[in-house]
Amino acid sequence: MYRPFAAAFESVLEARRQLEIRGRRGLARARPVLDDVESTLSDVLIELPGNMVPLTLDGRVFSGGGTATGEGLRFISQAGAQARWRSLGGGRWVDLGCGDGTSVSALAQSRPETSFVGMDIGARSKSWPSNVRYEALDDGDAASLHRAALACVEDVDVVSLLFPIHVEQQGALAVVHQVRTALALLKGGGQAVVVSEDPIAVRAAVRALCEAPSCASIDVLDGIWSGAQLKALGIAPYRPTWSELTPSPAGVADEVAGELSWAMVVFFVRAP
Secondary structure, X not given: OOHHHHHHHHHHHHHHHXXXXXXXXXXHHXXXXXXXHHHHHHHHHHHOOOOOOOOEEOOEEOOOOOOOOOOOEEXXXXXXXXXXXXXXXXXXXXXXXXXXXXXXXXXXXXXXXXXXXXXEEOOOOOOOOOOEEEEEEOOOOHHHHHHHHHHHOOOEEEEEEEOOOOHHHHOHHHHHHHHHHHHHHEEEEEEEEEEEOOHHHHHHHHHHHHOOOOEEEEEEEOOOEEHHHHXXXXXXXXXXXXXXXXXXXXXXXXXXXXXXXXXXXXXXXXXX
16 A cells, blocks of 8 residues: 555544544534545545556556656656645636635645636635636636637746546546646746645656656646645645644544645646
């Protein structure tokens, strides 16, 4: 079992054991989330090729080396990935599929020198930070969404895709379309990042990037970011934290909260 996911699985089981033992009233609220985590982890583990990093293309596990052009795909360490994330900013940043705007708003507050554009389908009635503009896209097919996004902004320095895809609902092809839109939005040398808990989405994204002539390089996190790490980096986790579910019972480590969410991460750069 791939070690980070094994640790996540064990932490959730321990949380369930502690809740059952102590008879916490919060169990009714926590159980659906724990059930969802266990189910998703089971699906993730089925996707993993043995004990390797959850990324395969045509049955091969990449441990450094070759895109479609023969170079540029590699793994990046935890320290390297976090440093890469923290270095992003300045200029224009698009958060594609921004949802309710929680993450893009937090990013905007931590990067006041950066101009943010949040994009998603439909209107959002909320107060945005002064350096965030929201662009509502009309629902439609992939081609029309692509054109609409490009009509809103150009010459983008950074594009983020933060938990944008629900593969079981939208299909892996939706990931491909979003990655292509991200590449089209970026100016030459611009960077993008995909953050997803779904190995199918990650695999589809990397496959699309490997086939894209405009993609210069791809860096895949060699591991996962836990929910606690995501929050520390200003990214809203996919699920509520432990303290949001129920008062933390004695004996359950605080870091259990961070393991209810996790993410695989892919950075890529548009060719000059």
